[in-house]
Amino acid sequence: MDNNQIMPTEISIKNKKHMVKGNVIRAAVYARSKVIQLSTVDQERYYLIYYNNALIFGGKLDQVEKGTFIYKATQEGITIEFPHPILRALIPEGTVTIPNKSNLFSRLQLDYSPQEMVYILTTLDSFFEKEQLIKAIDKVFFHFRRNGKFLKSFQILQMLADFAPNFKSAQERLTAQEFSSYHHFYHSSSLPAILSKDPLYVELNCFKNRTNPEEQKCLEEIVNKQDGLVELLLWLENTEKLIGTKSIEKYTGRALRFMTMEEWMLILAQLNINPFRVLPDSESVINKMLQAGNYEKTALCLFRFINDLPASFNANLLIIWDHSDSTFVIEHFDEFIKLLQHLPHSEKTRRFEQKVFQCAEFLLKEHDLKTVYEQLSPIQMVIPGLEVMKKISEMVGLLENPDRMMELGDYYAEFKQFDQAIDCFFWEMELDPQNPAPVRKISKMYQSKGMIQEAAAYQKVLTQLKSNQETG
Numbered sequence: 213m214d215n216n217q218i219m220p221t222e223i224s225i226k227n228k229k230h231m232v233k234g235n236v237i238r239a240a241v242y243a244r245s246k247v248i249q250l251s252t253v254d255q256e257r258y259y260l261i262y263y264n265n266a267l268i269f270g271g272k273l274d275q276v277e278k279g280t281f282i283y284k285a286t287q288e289g290i291t292i293e294f295p296h297p298i299l300r301a302l303i304p305e306g307t308v309t310i311p312n313k314s315n316l317f318s319r320l321q322l323d324y325s326p327q328e329m330v331y332i333l334t335t336l337d338s339f340f341e342k343e344q345l346i347k348a349i350d351k352v353f354f355h356f357r358r359n360g361k362f363l364k365s366f367q368i369l370q371m372l373a374d375f376a377p378n379f380k381s382a383q384e385r386l387t388a389q390e391f392s393s394y395h396h397f398y399h400s401s402s403l404p405a406i407l408s409k410d411p412l413y414v415e416l417n418c419f420k421n422r423t424n425p426e427e428q429k430c431l432e433e434i435v436n437k438q439d440g441l442v443e444l445l446l447w448l449e450n451t452e453k454l455i456g457t458k459s460i461e462k463y464t465g466r467a468l469r470f471m472t473m474e475e476w477m478l479i480l481a482q483l484n485i486n487p488f489r490v491l492p493d494s495e496s497v498i499n500k501m502l503q504a505g506n507y508e509k510t511a512l513c514l515f516r517f518i519n520d521l522p523a524s525f526n527a528n529l530l531i532i533w534d535h536s537d538s539t540f541v542i543e544h545f546d547e548f549i550k551l552l553q554h555l556p557h558s559e560k561t562r563r564f565e566q567k568v569f570q571c572a573e574f575l576l577k578e579h580d581l582k583t584v585y586e587q588l589s590p591i592q593m594v595i596p597g598l599e600v601m602k603k604i605s606e607m608v609g610l611l612e613n614p615d616r617m618m619e620l621g622d623y624y625a626e627f628k629q630f631d632q633a634i635d636c637f638f639w640e641m642e643l644d645p646q647n648p649a650p651v652r653k654i655s656k657m658y659q660s661k662g663m664i665q666e667a668a669a670y671q672k673v674l675t676q677l678k679s680n681q682e683t684g
Contacts, residue, residue: 234250290442331412418434518554538570565598572584581607638650
């Protein structure tokens with residue numbers, strides 16, 4: 213399977229009384245949050261914002277402004293573009309309803325803790341005025357401070373200052389004497405110590421700085437206790453950690469909770485990890501795909517590692533060759549040459565003649581004779597002595613010989629190229645108008661094309677020629 217075989221994921225979006233459908237083209241994961249980008253048939257762009265897999269809000273945007281959360285998520289988060297196979301696992305549902313904008317803040321207040329609600333508000337700046345969001349966050353801050361919950365109010369203030377760095381009031385309050393002990397705690401304590409007091413802050417901070425070893429380790433410990441998908445994405449992002457069978461076995465178990473083995477094999481292949489060397493079940497997966505008739509999809513799974521497959525795969529390679537459509541073979545001709553090279557010489561029997569003939573027949577519909585010969589010629593190095601290649605070679609030689617157009621026409625007819633055959637027989641008919649043979653062949657070609665009237669007309673000419681010969 214390759215990316216071209218992956219169908220887009222469609223989401224139906226209901227916004228008030230309006231319903232649109234769009235295909236997911238991108239997902240950006242930023243810690244607990246996620247942005248899903250869709251494109252409609254009218255090329256409109258919709259964005260959906262999630263928190264812990266729950267839809268928060270969304271809508272149509274003509275452009276994403278720099279500095280907004282959506283922009284930050286796509287630039288600093290883990291971005292997955294269609295047609296990556298893991299994209300489907302990031303889509304919680306196929307139909308979503310955009311919440312009512314007017315009561316969204318009150319609904320968030322009911323569904324989430326105040327700190328979570330404030331963080332969620334900072335992700336909505338593409339859909340709400342920033343001043344409106346700052347005002348709502350400020351209310352939470354003052355509520356905690358009035359009630360003497362200074363740690364909670366400081367946590368809110370940190371998010372507000374990070375969200376609105378130009379909001380002078382937030383910056384001044386952050387350095388106020390009443391918060392100095394908390395300020396010192398956050399800047400001098402270890403990540404595990406802060407984690408016990410403020411897990412959301414640590415998770416966001418570690419995700420933002422996940423390239424640093426300490427933050428990376430802490431983030432891995434956090435996400436290991438969650439649903440596993442973010443942990444998998446982080447592992448895939450850190451390619452230097454991909455080496456090692458134990459690591460691959462561990463994350464294969466994680467991956468199969470969200471995708472099929474076929475999709476996981478493709479992801480490993482994209483990372484230049486040969487799934488047929490590291491996954492014990494890979495060969496049985498291939499066998500099942502072939503039994504289900506997915507020959508071309510199986511071929512695309514194998515092509516990248518065709519030179520590094522165990523000999524036990526040879527029987528499967530033969531099945532793929534036998535059952536692949538000629539158009540697919542032409543599209544992936546270089547890969548099929550490698551496939552044939554991988555097989556032992558004893559397997560290269562006359563069974564290949566028919567497939568190469570079909571390929572030649574297909575190519576002759578689109579290209580001239582010399583081009584077809586050049587395109588197919590590499591197969592002679594792998595399977596010498598093919599009759600079809602001898603015929604095409606002879607046809608190329610006949611192109612410049614006007615005395616042998618009948619032979620060339622017969623070859624074209626054999627490859628079902630009836631128009632070219634008719635041209636050859638016309639040439640012969642003009643050179644020798646009294647010869648019934650080319651007329652007979654022209655009539656037969658029109659019959660093969662399903663042009664009954666034209667075939668009948670040349671049949672009359674043929675009858676007249678025979679009559680003239682009999683009376684002459």
